[in-house]
Amino acid sequence: MISRQNKSTRAKSHPQESSHICPICCIIPPHMTDHIIKHGNEEMRAWAMETMRRSEQFRGRREIVGNIALAASTGQKRRTVYDARQGETLPGKLVRGEGGRKSKDVAVNEAYDGAGATYDLYHDVFERNSVDDRGLRMDSTVHYGSQYDNAFWNGNQMVYGDGDGRLFNRFTIAIDVIGHELTHGVVQYEAGLVYQGESGALNESFADVFGSLVKQRSLNQTVAQADWLIGAGLLAPGVKGTALRSLKAPGTAYNDPMLGKDPQPALYKNRYTGSQDSGGVHINSGIPNHAFYLAAMETGGFAWEKIGKIWYITLRDVLRSNANFSKAAEATISAAGQLYGQSSNEQTAVRKAWQAVGVT
Amino acid sequence: MNRTLLLIWIIFPLYSGLVQCESRPTSAKIEGKTMQVTVKRTGGFTGIPLSKTIDSATLSQQEAAQLQKMMTTADFFKLPSTIPSTPQPDRFQYQITIDQEGKQHTVTVSETAVSANLKPLLNWLMAQPAQPKHD
Numbered sequence: 111m112i113s114r115q116n117k118s119t120r121a122k123s124h125p126q127e128s129s130h131i132c133p134i135c136c137i138i139p140p141h142m143t144d145h146i147i148k149h150g151n152e153e154m155r156a157w158a159m160e161t162m163r164r165s166e167q168f169r170g171r172r173e174i175v176g177n178i179a180l181a182a183s184t185g186q187k188r189r190t191v192y193d194a195r196q197g198e199t200l201p202g203k204l205v206r207g208e209g210g211r212k213s214k215d216v217a218v219n220e221a222y223d224g225a226g227a228t229y230d231l232y233h234d235v236f237e238r239n240s241v242d243d244r245g246l247r248m249d250s251t252v253h254y255g256s257q258y259d260n261a262f263w264n265g266n267q268m269v270y271g272d273g274d275g276r277l278f279n280r281f282t283i284a285i286d287v288i289g290h291e292l293t294h295g296v297v298q299y300e301a302g303l304v305y306q307g308e309s310g311a312l313n314e315s316f317a318d319v320f321g322s323l324v325k326q327r328s329l330n331q332t333v334a335q336a337d338w339l340i341g342a343g344l345l346a347p348g349v350k351g352t353a354l355r356s357l358k359a360p361g362t363a364y365n366d367p368m369l370g371k372d373p374q375p376a377l378y379k380n381r382y383t384g385s386q387d388s389g390g391v392h393i394n395s396g397i398p399n400h401a402f403y404l405a406a407m408e409t410g411g412f413a414w415e416k417i418g419k420i421w422y423i424t425l426r427d428v429l430r431s432n433a434n435f436s437k438a439a440e441a442t443i444s445a446a447g448q449l450y451g452q453s454s455n456e457q458t459a460v461r462k463a464w465q466a467v468g469v470t
Numbered sequence: 471m472n473r474t475l476l477l478i479w480i481i482f483p484l485y486s487g488l489v490q491c492e493s494r495p496t497s498a499k500i501e502g503k504t505m506q507v508t509v510k511r512t513g514g515f516t517g518i519p520l521s522k523t524i525d526s527a528t529l530s531q532q533e534a535a536q537l538q539k540m541m542t543t544a545d546f547f548k549l550p551s552t553i554p555s556t557p558q559p560d561r562f563q564y565q566i567t568i569d570q571e572g573k574q575h576t577v578t579v580s581e582t583a584v585s586a587n588l589k590p591l592l593n594w595l596m597a598q599p600a601q602p603k604h605d
Contacts, residue, residue: 260514262560278516287515294559305557313559341516354516368600369518386510388557392517 184239187229188247191218194254194269201267202251217282221250221270224288227328231289231320232296235327235414236422241295248292252282261287263294277346277368284343289324290317301429308434310391315398316425322357323414333406333413339363357403360396376400378435378468397467398438404463405442409456416456420446439464507537509595510565522598540591541568547575555583564592 187208193215194202206218213219225248232238240246249267258271261281268291270281281287294317297303303313318340326336340363341354351364351372360374374396375381381397382390402421406413420442428441443464446457464470505526512519526534546568562581567574577588584592 259516260560260562262515262558264558281515290515291560305559310557317559354518373517386512386519386563387517388513388563392513392515 184245185233186245187226187240188245189222189225189229190247190249191221192249192251193218194251196253196256196272198255200251200254200264200269201249202254215252217252217270217272217280220280220282220285221252221268221288224282224285224324225250225268225292227285228289228292228320228324231324231327231414235418238296238422241292242299246295250288252280261291263291263298265298268292273344273346275346277349279344279346281344284325284341285328286318286321286325286340286342287344288321290321290340293317293320296320297425300426301433302431303429303433304431305388305391307389307391308394309432310388311394312398312429312433312435312438314391314395315402316421318355318357318395318399319402319421320418323418326412327414331412333410336413338403355392355396355399357399360400374399376467397469398435401439401460401463401467401469404466405459408459408462416450417460420449420456420460423449435469439470504571505537506569507595508565508567509592510567511562511596512565513561513563515560520600522595522600524595524598537591537594540594544588544591546577546588546591547573549575549577549588551576551578553577553579553583553585555580558582566592566595 189206189208190201190204191206191213192200192202193205194200205215206213206222213222229240229248232240240248251267251269252272254269254271257274259273259278259281261268261270263269268288270287272280294313297313297316303309303316305313321340322336322338329335337353338358339353339356342352344354345351345364349364349369350366351369353363355372355374356363360376361372363372363374365371373382373393375394376396378397382393384390387393402413402417405420406417409416412418424438424441424445428445429438433441442460443457446454446460450456461470507524507526508521510519510521524537526537529537546566557580563578564581564584565576565578567576579588
Protein backbone atom coordinates (compact mmCIF):
# COMPACT_ATOMS: atom_id res chain seq x y z
CA MET A 111 0.00 0.00 0.00
CA ILE A 112 1.29 3.43 -0.85
CA SER A 113 1.41 5.74 2.17
CA ARG A 114 -0.38 9.05 1.89
CA GLN A 115 1.49 12.04 0.63
CA ASN A 116 1.48 15.09 2.85
CA LYS A 117 -1.74 16.80 1.84
CA SER A 118 -0.59 20.22 2.95
CA THR A 119 1.91 20.22 0.11
CA ARG A 120 -0.93 20.27 -2.40
CA ALA A 121 -3.49 22.96 -2.94
CA LYS A 122 -6.88 21.43 -2.35
CA SER A 123 -10.34 22.80 -2.69
CA HIS A 124 -12.45 22.30 0.36
CA PRO A 125 -16.01 21.09 0.67
CA GLN A 126 -18.64 23.76 0.70
CA GLU A 127 -18.92 25.30 4.14
CA SER A 128 -19.30 28.69 5.79
CA SER A 129 -15.76 29.94 5.94
CA HIS A 130 -16.20 31.78 9.23
CA ILE A 131 -17.89 29.06 11.26
CA CYS A 132 -16.20 26.00 12.70
CA PRO A 133 -19.06 23.69 13.64
CA ILE A 134 -16.80 21.56 15.81
CA CYS A 135 -15.58 24.49 17.89
CA CYS A 136 -18.91 26.27 18.42
CA ILE A 137 -21.55 23.60 18.41
CA ILE A 138 -24.92 25.06 17.49
CA PRO A 139 -27.64 23.65 19.75
CA PRO A 140 -30.01 21.24 18.01
CA HIS A 141 -33.11 23.36 18.55
CA MET A 142 -31.47 26.14 16.57
CA THR A 143 -30.50 24.02 13.60
CA ASP A 144 -33.98 22.54 13.78
CA HIS A 145 -35.55 25.97 13.48
CA ILE A 146 -33.30 26.89 10.59
CA ILE A 147 -34.20 23.69 8.80
CA LYS A 148 -37.89 24.43 9.20
CA HIS A 149 -37.84 28.12 8.30
CA GLY A 150 -34.61 29.04 6.52
CA ASN A 151 -34.02 29.40 2.77
CA GLU A 152 -32.16 26.78 0.78
CA GLU A 153 -28.71 28.12 1.55
CA MET A 154 -29.39 28.35 5.29
CA ARG A 155 -30.88 24.88 5.40
CA ALA A 156 -27.84 23.46 3.64
CA TRP A 157 -25.57 25.12 6.20
CA ALA A 158 -27.62 23.76 9.12
CA MET A 159 -27.55 20.23 7.72
CA GLU A 160 -23.81 20.47 7.16
CA THR A 161 -23.30 21.72 10.71
CA MET A 162 -25.28 18.84 12.16
CA ARG A 163 -23.42 16.31 10.09
CA ARG A 164 -20.01 17.59 11.09
CA SER A 165 -20.95 17.73 14.75
CA GLU A 166 -22.23 14.18 14.53
CA GLN A 167 -19.07 13.03 12.86
CA PHE A 168 -17.02 14.72 15.54
CA ARG A 169 -19.03 13.08 18.31
CA GLY A 170 -18.57 9.76 16.54
CA ARG A 171 -14.82 10.17 16.42
CA ARG A 172 -14.60 11.19 20.09
CA GLU A 173 -16.47 8.08 21.17
CA ILE A 174 -14.15 5.96 19.11
CA VAL A 175 -11.00 7.62 20.38
CA GLY A 176 -12.36 7.21 23.92
CA ASN A 177 -12.73 3.48 23.36
CA ILE A 178 -9.38 3.26 21.56
CA ALA A 179 -11.18 1.35 18.85
CA LEU A 180 -9.88 3.27 15.87
CA ALA A 181 -10.08 0.26 13.59
CA ALA A 182 -13.83 0.05 14.14
CA SER A 183 -14.48 3.38 12.45
CA THR A 184 -13.34 2.05 9.10
CA GLY A 185 -15.69 -0.16 7.15
CA GLN A 186 -18.72 1.28 8.89
CA LYS A 187 -21.23 2.52 6.36
CA ARG A 188 -23.63 5.27 7.39
CA ARG A 189 -26.29 5.54 4.74
CA THR A 190 -29.50 7.51 4.88
CA VAL A 191 -32.10 7.80 2.14
CA TYR A 192 -34.63 10.62 1.95
CA ASP A 193 -37.69 11.20 -0.21
CA ALA A 194 -38.15 14.71 -1.62
CA ARG A 195 -41.64 13.75 -2.86
CA GLN A 196 -41.32 15.63 -6.15
CA GLY A 197 -40.28 18.80 -4.33
CA GLU A 198 -36.91 20.54 -4.30
CA THR A 199 -36.42 20.91 -0.57
CA LEU A 200 -33.45 18.90 0.63
CA PRO A 201 -32.97 16.46 2.08
CA GLY A 202 -36.65 15.57 2.30
CA LYS A 203 -38.40 12.95 4.42
CA LEU A 204 -36.20 10.26 5.96
CA VAL A 205 -37.26 6.89 4.59
CA ARG A 206 -34.38 4.48 5.20
CA GLY A 207 -31.42 4.45 7.54
CA GLU A 208 -28.33 2.29 7.80
CA GLY A 209 -29.30 -1.30 8.49
CA GLY A 210 -32.93 -0.35 7.96
CA ARG A 211 -35.54 -2.52 6.31
CA LYS A 212 -35.83 -2.63 2.54
CA SER A 213 -38.38 -0.13 1.22
CA LYS A 214 -41.32 -0.79 -1.07
CA ASP A 215 -39.94 2.06 -3.12
CA VAL A 216 -37.38 0.65 -5.57
CA ALA A 217 -35.59 4.00 -5.97
CA VAL A 218 -34.91 4.10 -2.22
CA ASN A 219 -33.37 0.62 -2.31
CA GLU A 220 -31.31 1.38 -5.40
CA ALA A 221 -29.89 4.53 -3.81
CA TYR A 222 -29.12 2.60 -0.62
CA ASP A 223 -27.53 -0.41 -2.34
CA GLY A 224 -25.63 1.67 -4.88
CA ALA A 225 -24.11 3.81 -2.14
CA GLY A 226 -23.13 0.62 -0.35
CA ALA A 227 -21.45 -0.84 -3.44
CA THR A 228 -19.59 2.43 -3.98
CA TYR A 229 -18.45 2.52 -0.37
CA ASP A 230 -17.29 -1.10 -0.66
CA LEU A 231 -15.22 -0.43 -3.79
CA TYR A 232 -13.42 2.47 -2.16
CA HIS A 233 -13.04 0.69 1.15
CA ASP A 234 -12.15 -2.85 0.09
CA VAL A 235 -9.95 -1.99 -2.89
CA PHE A 236 -8.56 1.46 -2.11
CA GLU A 237 -8.72 1.42 1.72
CA ARG A 238 -10.77 4.58 1.71
CA ASN A 239 -13.34 5.19 4.43
CA SER A 240 -16.22 6.84 2.59
CA VAL A 241 -16.27 10.01 0.50
CA ASP A 242 -14.03 12.01 2.81
CA ASP A 243 -11.95 9.07 4.03
CA ARG A 244 -13.26 9.82 7.51
CA GLY A 245 -16.50 7.90 7.44
CA LEU A 246 -18.69 10.66 6.00
CA ARG A 247 -22.38 9.80 6.05
CA MET A 248 -23.75 8.97 2.63
CA ASP A 249 -27.06 10.76 2.29
CA SER A 250 -29.24 10.34 -0.78
CA THR A 251 -32.47 12.02 -1.77
CA VAL A 252 -34.74 10.35 -4.31
CA HIS A 253 -37.84 11.68 -6.15
CA TYR A 254 -36.31 15.14 -6.37
CA GLY A 255 -38.25 17.58 -8.52
CA SER A 256 -40.91 16.82 -11.09
CA GLN A 257 -39.89 14.63 -14.05
CA TYR A 258 -36.36 15.69 -13.26
CA ASP A 259 -33.93 14.29 -15.82
CA ASN A 260 -30.88 14.51 -13.61
CA ALA A 261 -28.81 13.38 -10.63
CA PHE A 262 -26.13 15.34 -8.79
CA TRP A 263 -23.83 15.61 -5.79
CA ASN A 264 -24.44 18.97 -4.14
CA GLY A 265 -21.31 19.07 -2.01
CA ASN A 266 -23.00 17.23 0.86
CA GLN A 267 -25.31 14.59 -0.52
CA MET A 268 -26.57 12.81 -3.59
CA VAL A 269 -29.79 13.83 -5.27
CA TYR A 270 -31.72 11.78 -7.83
CA GLY A 271 -34.61 12.65 -10.13
CA ASP A 272 -37.29 10.30 -11.46
CA GLY A 273 -36.71 11.11 -15.10
CA ASP A 274 -39.54 12.20 -17.40
CA GLY A 275 -40.37 8.62 -18.41
CA ARG A 276 -40.26 9.40 -22.12
CA LEU A 277 -36.57 10.04 -22.58
CA PHE A 278 -35.15 8.92 -19.24
CA ASN A 279 -35.98 6.47 -16.49
CA ARG A 280 -35.33 7.13 -12.81
CA PHE A 281 -31.68 8.00 -12.24
CA THR A 282 -31.07 5.40 -9.51
CA ILE A 283 -31.73 2.67 -12.06
CA ALA A 284 -28.05 2.53 -13.09
CA ILE A 285 -25.51 1.76 -10.35
CA ASP A 286 -22.79 3.61 -12.25
CA VAL A 287 -24.80 6.84 -11.90
CA ILE A 288 -24.68 6.39 -8.14
CA GLY A 289 -20.94 5.64 -8.23
CA HIS A 290 -20.46 8.67 -10.50
CA GLU A 291 -22.19 11.05 -8.10
CA LEU A 292 -20.37 9.77 -5.02
CA THR A 293 -17.07 10.02 -6.88
CA HIS A 294 -17.70 13.73 -7.41
CA GLY A 295 -17.59 13.84 -3.62
CA VAL A 296 -14.29 11.96 -3.54
CA VAL A 297 -12.83 14.34 -6.15
CA GLN A 298 -14.02 17.28 -4.05
CA TYR A 299 -12.08 15.97 -1.02
CA GLU A 300 -9.00 14.98 -3.01
CA ALA A 301 -7.74 16.75 -6.13
CA GLY A 302 -10.62 19.23 -6.12
CA LEU A 303 -10.60 19.44 -9.91
CA VAL A 304 -12.13 22.73 -10.99
CA TYR A 305 -15.40 22.05 -12.82
CA GLN A 306 -14.58 23.89 -16.00
CA GLY A 307 -12.59 23.14 -19.17
CA GLU A 308 -10.09 20.29 -19.06
CA SER A 309 -9.92 20.02 -15.28
CA GLY A 310 -13.72 19.79 -15.32
CA ALA A 311 -13.61 17.09 -17.98
CA LEU A 312 -11.12 15.20 -15.78
CA ASN A 313 -13.50 15.61 -12.84
CA GLU A 314 -16.25 14.12 -14.99
CA SER A 315 -13.97 11.36 -16.22
CA PHE A 316 -12.97 10.22 -12.74
CA ALA A 317 -16.66 10.12 -11.90
CA ASP A 318 -17.41 7.98 -14.96
CA VAL A 319 -14.37 5.73 -14.48
CA PHE A 320 -15.10 4.96 -10.82
CA GLY A 321 -18.83 4.74 -11.53
CA SER A 322 -17.99 2.12 -14.12
CA LEU A 323 -15.71 0.29 -11.65
CA VAL A 324 -18.53 0.17 -9.10
CA LYS A 325 -20.75 -1.47 -11.70
CA GLN A 326 -18.04 -3.87 -12.93
CA ARG A 327 -17.17 -4.98 -9.40
CA SER A 328 -20.83 -5.44 -8.44
CA LEU A 329 -21.12 -7.82 -11.39
CA ASN A 330 -17.62 -9.27 -10.88
CA GLN A 331 -16.78 -8.51 -14.51
CA THR A 332 -13.34 -8.64 -16.08
CA VAL A 333 -12.33 -5.93 -18.54
CA ALA A 334 -13.48 -8.21 -21.37
CA GLN A 335 -16.87 -8.83 -19.79
CA ALA A 336 -17.64 -5.21 -18.93
CA ASP A 337 -19.79 -3.15 -21.30
CA TRP A 338 -17.90 0.06 -20.44
CA LEU A 339 -21.12 2.05 -20.71
CA ILE A 340 -22.36 4.82 -18.44
CA GLY A 341 -26.08 4.97 -17.82
CA ALA A 342 -27.09 1.76 -19.57
CA GLY A 343 -30.74 1.27 -18.64
CA LEU A 344 -31.29 4.98 -18.09
CA LEU A 345 -32.68 5.66 -21.57
CA ALA A 346 -36.44 5.06 -21.75
CA PRO A 347 -37.85 2.46 -24.14
CA GLY A 348 -38.00 3.76 -27.67
CA VAL A 349 -34.98 6.02 -27.33
CA LYS A 350 -32.37 5.16 -29.92
CA GLY A 351 -29.30 4.35 -27.88
CA THR A 352 -27.78 1.96 -25.36
CA ALA A 353 -26.41 4.38 -22.77
CA LEU A 354 -25.34 7.95 -22.16
CA ARG A 355 -21.62 7.48 -22.66
CA SER A 356 -19.18 4.80 -23.69
CA LEU A 357 -15.62 4.54 -22.40
CA LYS A 358 -14.98 1.88 -25.01
CA ALA A 359 -16.26 3.87 -28.00
CA PRO A 360 -16.95 7.52 -27.20
CA GLY A 361 -19.53 9.01 -29.54
CA THR A 362 -21.51 5.81 -30.13
CA ALA A 363 -23.77 5.59 -27.09
CA TYR A 364 -26.87 7.12 -28.67
CA ASN A 365 -28.26 8.70 -31.81
CA ASP A 366 -31.85 9.78 -31.36
CA PRO A 367 -34.12 12.40 -32.96
CA MET A 368 -34.88 14.04 -29.61
CA LEU A 369 -31.52 13.58 -27.86
CA GLY A 370 -29.29 14.12 -30.86
CA LYS A 371 -26.08 12.18 -31.28
CA ASP A 372 -23.53 11.30 -28.61
CA PRO A 373 -21.01 14.13 -29.03
CA GLN A 374 -18.08 12.60 -27.18
CA PRO A 375 -14.68 12.54 -28.91
CA ALA A 376 -12.17 9.74 -28.37
CA LEU A 377 -9.24 11.82 -29.57
CA TYR A 378 -7.78 15.00 -28.15
CA LYS A 379 -7.67 16.68 -31.56
CA ASN A 380 -11.49 16.41 -31.71
CA ARG A 381 -12.11 18.02 -28.33
CA TYR A 382 -14.94 20.54 -27.88
CA THR A 383 -13.66 24.06 -27.37
CA GLY A 384 -16.94 25.96 -26.90
CA SER A 385 -18.39 27.36 -23.70
CA GLN A 386 -21.49 25.22 -23.23
CA ASP A 387 -21.63 22.65 -20.46
CA SER A 388 -18.88 24.49 -18.51
CA GLY A 389 -16.57 24.11 -21.48
CA GLY A 390 -17.82 20.66 -22.48
CA VAL A 391 -17.00 18.78 -19.28
CA HIS A 392 -19.44 15.96 -20.21
CA ILE A 393 -18.12 15.94 -23.78
CA ASN A 394 -14.36 15.99 -23.42
CA SER A 395 -14.47 13.48 -20.56
CA GLY A 396 -14.64 10.95 -23.40
CA ILE A 397 -10.91 11.39 -24.00
CA PRO A 398 -9.56 10.47 -20.54
CA ASN A 399 -12.38 7.89 -20.26
CA HIS A 400 -11.07 6.18 -23.35
CA ALA A 401 -7.50 6.35 -22.09
CA PHE A 402 -8.57 4.49 -18.95
CA TYR A 403 -10.40 1.89 -21.05
CA LEU A 404 -7.36 1.31 -23.29
CA ALA A 405 -4.98 0.95 -20.35
CA ALA A 406 -7.38 -1.43 -18.61
CA MET A 407 -7.90 -3.59 -21.70
CA GLU A 408 -4.14 -3.75 -22.27
CA THR A 409 -3.63 -4.89 -18.68
CA GLY A 410 -6.56 -7.30 -18.47
CA GLY A 411 -8.15 -8.88 -15.41
CA PHE A 412 -10.31 -6.72 -13.17
CA ALA A 413 -10.06 -3.05 -14.08
CA TRP A 414 -10.19 -1.85 -10.46
CA GLU A 415 -7.10 -3.81 -9.40
CA LYS A 416 -4.24 -2.18 -11.28
CA ILE A 417 -5.36 0.63 -13.58
CA GLY A 418 -8.12 1.57 -11.13
CA LYS A 419 -5.51 1.75 -8.39
CA ILE A 420 -3.25 3.94 -10.52
CA TRP A 421 -6.14 6.29 -11.24
CA TYR A 422 -7.12 6.40 -7.56
CA ILE A 423 -3.61 7.17 -6.32
CA THR A 424 -3.31 9.85 -9.01
CA LEU A 425 -6.53 11.47 -7.81
CA ARG A 426 -5.58 11.21 -4.16
CA ASP A 427 -1.89 12.10 -4.21
CA VAL A 428 -0.78 13.69 -7.44
CA LEU A 429 -3.32 15.82 -9.29
CA ARG A 430 -3.84 19.49 -8.59
CA SER A 431 -7.19 21.25 -8.94
CA ASN A 432 -6.25 22.99 -12.20
CA ALA A 433 -4.82 19.92 -13.94
CA ASN A 434 -5.31 19.60 -17.67
CA PHE A 435 -5.22 16.39 -19.74
CA SER A 436 -1.49 16.60 -20.27
CA LYS A 437 -0.89 16.89 -16.52
CA ALA A 438 -3.25 13.98 -15.91
CA ALA A 439 -1.28 11.84 -18.34
CA GLU A 440 1.98 12.75 -16.59
CA ALA A 441 0.38 12.08 -13.21
CA THR A 442 -1.02 8.64 -14.05
CA ILE A 443 2.24 7.58 -15.70
CA SER A 444 4.16 8.75 -12.65
CA ALA A 445 1.76 6.98 -10.26
CA ALA A 446 2.01 3.80 -12.34
CA GLY A 447 5.79 3.99 -12.08
CA GLN A 448 5.60 4.40 -8.30
CA LEU A 449 3.16 1.53 -7.85
CA TYR A 450 4.48 -0.99 -10.35
CA GLY A 451 7.94 0.21 -11.31
CA GLN A 452 9.36 2.32 -14.09
CA SER A 453 8.91 0.67 -17.49
CA SER A 454 6.57 -1.89 -15.92
CA ASN A 455 3.79 -3.38 -18.05
CA GLU A 456 1.29 -1.28 -16.15
CA GLN A 457 3.15 1.98 -16.70
CA THR A 458 3.63 1.14 -20.36
CA ALA A 459 -0.08 0.44 -20.77
CA VAL A 460 -0.92 3.83 -19.28
CA ARG A 461 1.66 5.62 -21.41
CA LYS A 462 0.39 3.97 -24.58
CA ALA A 463 -3.20 4.80 -23.74
CA TRP A 464 -2.57 8.54 -23.49
CA GLN A 465 -0.62 8.40 -26.72
CA ALA A 466 -3.46 6.58 -28.44
CA VAL A 467 -5.96 9.31 -27.53
CA GLY A 468 -3.54 11.98 -28.67
CA VAL A 469 -2.90 13.72 -25.36
CA THR A 470 0.82 12.86 -25.30
CA MET B 471 -58.20 40.98 -73.56
CA ASN B 472 -57.96 44.23 -71.60
CA ARG B 473 -61.02 43.37 -69.55
CA THR B 474 -59.57 39.97 -68.65
CA LEU B 475 -56.34 41.53 -67.52
CA LEU B 476 -58.29 44.13 -65.56
CA LEU B 477 -60.33 41.40 -63.85
CA ILE B 478 -57.15 39.54 -62.94
CA TRP B 479 -55.66 42.74 -61.51
CA ILE B 480 -58.71 43.29 -59.35
CA ILE B 481 -59.63 39.78 -58.33
CA PHE B 482 -56.25 38.27 -57.67
CA PRO B 483 -55.20 40.70 -54.89
CA LEU B 484 -58.63 40.33 -53.27
CA TYR B 485 -58.31 36.57 -53.33
CA SER B 486 -54.77 36.68 -51.92
CA GLY B 487 -55.91 39.02 -49.19
CA LEU B 488 -58.67 36.65 -48.21
CA VAL B 489 -56.34 33.68 -48.12
CA GLN B 490 -53.91 35.57 -45.93
CA CYS B 491 -56.67 36.55 -43.57
CA GLU B 492 -57.71 32.93 -43.18
CA SER B 493 -54.21 31.63 -42.51
CA ARG B 494 -53.15 34.25 -40.00
CA PRO B 495 -53.26 32.71 -36.49
CA THR B 496 -55.70 34.18 -34.03
CA SER B 497 -53.14 35.29 -31.56
CA ALA B 498 -51.95 38.16 -29.53
CA LYS B 499 -49.20 40.63 -29.78
CA ILE B 500 -48.04 41.91 -26.43
CA GLU B 501 -48.99 45.57 -26.28
CA GLY B 502 -48.49 45.66 -30.04
CA LYS B 503 -44.97 44.18 -29.69
CA THR B 504 -43.80 40.80 -30.93
CA MET B 505 -41.39 38.77 -28.90
CA GLN B 506 -39.21 35.73 -29.30
CA VAL B 507 -37.97 33.77 -26.31
CA THR B 508 -35.33 31.04 -26.42
CA VAL B 509 -34.15 28.85 -23.59
CA LYS B 510 -31.11 26.60 -23.89
CA ARG B 511 -30.30 24.07 -21.20
CA THR B 512 -26.86 22.43 -21.06
CA GLY B 513 -24.94 20.35 -18.57
CA GLY B 514 -26.56 17.93 -16.17
CA PHE B 515 -25.45 14.35 -15.68
CA THR B 516 -26.49 13.51 -19.22
CA GLY B 517 -24.76 16.54 -20.74
CA ILE B 518 -27.44 16.55 -23.44
CA PRO B 519 -28.44 20.06 -24.53
CA LEU B 520 -32.05 21.09 -24.91
CA SER B 521 -33.42 24.10 -26.75
CA LYS B 522 -36.89 25.68 -26.90
CA THR B 523 -38.07 28.72 -28.79
CA ILE B 524 -41.35 30.49 -28.29
CA ASP B 525 -42.68 33.14 -30.65
CA SER B 526 -45.27 35.33 -28.97
CA ALA B 527 -47.24 35.35 -32.23
CA THR B 528 -48.12 31.71 -31.59
CA LEU B 529 -49.49 32.38 -28.11
CA SER B 530 -53.06 33.09 -27.11
CA GLN B 531 -53.84 36.46 -25.55
CA GLN B 532 -53.93 34.81 -22.12
CA GLU B 533 -50.60 33.04 -22.57
CA ALA B 534 -48.97 36.18 -23.90
CA ALA B 535 -50.17 38.17 -20.91
CA GLN B 536 -48.88 35.44 -18.61
CA LEU B 537 -45.48 35.54 -20.29
CA GLN B 538 -45.27 39.31 -19.98
CA LYS B 539 -46.21 39.09 -16.30
CA MET B 540 -43.46 36.53 -15.61
CA MET B 541 -40.93 38.67 -17.44
CA THR B 542 -41.91 41.62 -15.29
CA THR B 543 -41.63 39.54 -12.10
CA ALA B 544 -38.16 38.45 -13.19
CA ASP B 545 -37.30 42.05 -14.21
CA PHE B 546 -35.61 40.21 -17.03
CA PHE B 547 -33.99 43.03 -18.98
CA LYS B 548 -32.27 44.28 -15.82
CA LEU B 549 -30.78 40.91 -14.85
CA PRO B 550 -27.00 40.51 -15.25
CA SER B 551 -25.83 38.58 -18.34
CA THR B 552 -24.34 35.97 -16.07
CA ILE B 553 -25.87 35.32 -12.68
CA PRO B 554 -22.91 34.29 -10.49
CA SER B 555 -22.76 30.92 -8.77
CA THR B 556 -20.26 28.27 -7.66
CA PRO B 557 -20.21 25.49 -10.24
CA GLN B 558 -21.65 22.24 -8.91
CA PRO B 559 -21.02 18.99 -10.78
CA ASP B 560 -23.86 17.72 -12.97
CA ARG B 561 -26.13 20.75 -12.49
CA PHE B 562 -27.96 22.30 -15.40
CA GLN B 563 -27.04 25.65 -16.93
CA TYR B 564 -29.76 27.75 -18.52
CA GLN B 565 -29.41 30.46 -21.12
CA ILE B 566 -32.53 32.57 -21.69
CA THR B 567 -32.67 35.03 -24.59
CA ILE B 568 -35.54 37.43 -25.09
CA ASP B 569 -35.91 39.47 -28.25
CA GLN B 570 -38.55 42.15 -27.95
CA GLU B 571 -38.89 44.63 -30.79
CA GLY B 572 -35.17 45.06 -31.34
CA LYS B 573 -34.31 44.92 -27.64
CA GLN B 574 -32.38 41.73 -26.91
CA HIS B 575 -31.00 40.34 -23.67
CA THR B 576 -29.44 37.00 -22.70
CA VAL B 577 -29.16 35.71 -19.17
CA THR B 578 -27.03 32.69 -18.24
CA VAL B 579 -27.74 31.06 -14.91
CA SER B 580 -26.98 27.81 -13.14
CA GLU B 581 -29.77 25.65 -11.77
CA THR B 582 -28.42 26.43 -8.29
CA ALA B 583 -28.82 30.19 -8.65
CA VAL B 584 -32.31 30.62 -10.09
CA SER B 585 -34.11 33.12 -7.87
CA ALA B 586 -37.74 32.85 -6.81
CA ASN B 587 -38.49 35.73 -9.22
CA LEU B 588 -36.93 34.03 -12.22
CA LYS B 589 -38.25 30.55 -11.51
CA PRO B 590 -41.82 30.99 -12.87
CA LEU B 591 -40.50 32.25 -16.23
CA LEU B 592 -37.94 29.45 -16.45
CA ASN B 593 -40.43 26.74 -15.47
CA TRP B 594 -42.94 28.01 -18.03
CA LEU B 595 -40.31 28.04 -20.76
CA MET B 596 -39.09 24.54 -19.92
CA ALA B 597 -42.69 23.27 -20.01
CA GLN B 598 -43.01 24.25 -23.67
CA PRO B 599 -42.65 21.42 -26.18
CA ALA B 600 -39.11 20.62 -27.26
CA GLN B 601 -38.05 20.55 -30.87
CA PRO B 602 -36.37 17.46 -32.34
CA LYS B 603 -32.68 17.83 -33.06
CA HIS B 604 -31.59 18.49 -36.62
CA ASP B 605 -28.48 16.68 -37.69
